[in-house]
Amino acid sequence: MDNTRTTISFxxxxxxxxxxxxxxxxALPVSMSVMKPDVTQDDYGNYLLLMHRVVKDAEENIFPRLxxxxxxxxxxxxxxxxxxxxxxxxKVTSDESLPVSEGLGNxxxxxxxxxxxxxxxxxxxxRVILKNINKVLGYTEHNGAAYFAGYGNLTGPxxxxxxEMLMKFETSEGDAGExxxxxxxxxxxxxSFFNRG
Numbered sequence: 001m002d003n004t005r006t007t008i009s010f011x012x013x014x015x016x017x018x019x020x021x022x023x024x025x026x027a028l029p030v031s032m033s034v035m036k037p038d039v040t041q042d043d044y045g046n047y048l049l050l051m052h053r054v055v056k057d058a059e060e061n062i063f064p065r066l067x068x069x070x071x072x073x074x075x076x077x078x079x080x081x082x083x084x085x086x087x088x089x090x091k092v093t094s095d096e097s098l099p100v101s102e103g104l105g106n107x108x109x110x111x112x113x114x115x116x117x118x119x120x121x122x123x124x125x126x127r128v129i130l131k132n133i134n135k136v137l138g139y140t141e142h143n144g145a146a147y148f149a150g151y152g153n154l155t156g157p158x159x160x161x162x163x164e165m166l167m168k169f170e171t172s173e174g175d176a177g178e179x180x181x182x183x184x185x186x187x188x189x190x191x192s193f194f195n196r197g
Contacts, residue, residue, distance in 0.1 A: 017180040021187035045091040052082045061101035081147040088144040099193035110175040114182020123150035
């Protein structure tokens with residue numbers, strides 16, 4: 001029982017501690033563009049190109065050190081899904097920037113876990129975006145919107161299992177403050193990158 005209270009407490013602390021940065025990212029025009037009732041092909045393509053760099057950078061440069069804590073980490077890779085979607089809509093990736101890892105220097109596993117929290121969490125919002133992209137542009141999880149489909153019907157359970165692993169990590173190995181710092185870094189770095197894009 002005590003464990004449950006601690007888990008809930010940290011989950012709430014993490015959500016509250018990143019709420020401002022999360023809200024500011026979602027309020028950016030490029031973030032809102034994919035939810036507009038008149039979202040265009042260009043809006044969608046531009047968003048995917050930006051997310052391609054974010055996700056690829058995080059997966060290549062930050063996630064590898066977390067494999068010991070997240071056994072199914074390789075199954076959570078999504079860069080290939082974005083590349084599949086970009087191919088369908090005729091966009092070519094060219095930007096080689098590192099929006100999340102650039103200039104980080106030394107950072108802890110707890111910090112890296114905070115970054116993973118942000119990238120994994122985007123799968124939940126992706127399901128909402130998928131509905132709009134499908135309705136307006138006609139793309140489906142099998143044709144042009146695989147990234148936003150996330151884990152399909154398993155998106156909720158996969159998020160829950162990730163949170164359980166995150167809470168276990170925080171209890172046994174992690175530093176709560178550093179996890180929150182890593183998550184805020186991810187939100188703010190993506191915000192800055194989206195503003196440049």
